[in-house]
Amino acid sequence: MLKISEGRTAEIFEQGPGKILKLYRSGFPPEAIRYEYEMNQAIASCGVPAPRAYDLIHFEQRDGIVFERIEGSTFLSRMVQHPDGLDRLSKEFADLHYQVHSYKLDEHKKSSIVKQKVILARNIHNARELSDDVKKKIIDVLERLPDGECLCHGDFHPDNVIVGERPWVIDWMTGMVGNPAGDVARTVLLFRFGTLPDEAPRAVKEALQFMSTKISRIYLERYLSCSGLPFSDIDEWMLPIAAARLSEWIPNREKELLFNLIEERLS
Structure with missing residues (x-):
């Protein structure tokens, strides 16, 4: 093959x-x-x-x-290859995320999809870097956040969108039903602290690191404009989202950055 x-x-x-x-x-x-x-x-x-x-x-x-098989290139590669179009691409990326949250699932299909808070609580429990006391504090915060019934991707970033004849969203392993604010918080955290796989070309890594702050700002502004959500609704999800990410297969450097954010929020 x-x-x-x-x-x-x-x-x-x-x-x-x-x-x-x-x-x-x-x-x-x-x-x-x-x-x-x-x-x-x-x-x-x-x-x-x-x-x-x-x-x-x-x-x-x-x-x-x-x-x-979907033919096309990822949003990530387009952003790297066409930095002059970064504003437009970042807005299109936000529009697509808002579109995902607008799809309606019937009750039968919805019942087969895991709830956002269930996934996050499970992942927080599995974060070995956190003490049991810290896990309990974060899960208490999570439980107070508003539930939602929207379709959420759970890992929406530019390498999970392929653009061909139209944009395609891939990698639905993290799909869930929940609050879009939590889904957006995950994307913002990925822009801030996320790292590409080790095998990604060095030029792509360097370019994305340089551009990620700008992409994140434009993406967030556009999403807030489309949805009418206040930033505070998204920001309150940052702590549990960061804690849940610690349970994933990510580099130690990214875990350090997330752990620092968690300590800062808890203090």
Whole structure:
């Protein structure tokens, strides 16, 4: 099989005409892979611009999903290649996120999707860098935040959007039902502290680091304008979102930055 790309959790291969195979790395939880497959199935009939998921497979002792192949380039690569269009691309990125939050799921499909607060609480519990006392304080904050019933992506960043004939949102493993303010808080934190995979080209890493502050500002301004949300609604999600991210496969440097933010908010 011809490898097309790879990330921290999976490798992408060609899989016949119009299809790709997302093959997850050894040790990746099979229940998370099945959830991504089922999530794509759930949103397929709602008009969400996401690749169709065709099948779950087991190949060479690894699990994978066969997806519809989407031709195009990611928002991330477009931002790096066309810095003169950064304002427009950042606004389009915000518009797409707002669009995702506007899709309506019927009650049957909604019942099969995990709730935002359930996912965040579980991930906070799994953050080994935090003491039990700190976890309890953060979960208390989380429980006081307003619930929501909107479709949320859970990891909306420019490398998870492919632009071809139209924009496509990929990687729905973190999909959930919840409050859009929490989903936006996650995106803002990724712009502030997120790091690209080690295998990403150095030029792309350096360019994104230089541009991320500007992208984040324009994205946030545009989203607030579209949605009418006050920034305070988003800011109050930052603490639990940062704590939950500590449980993920991320570099130590990013964990240090998140831990510093958590200490600052708790103090």
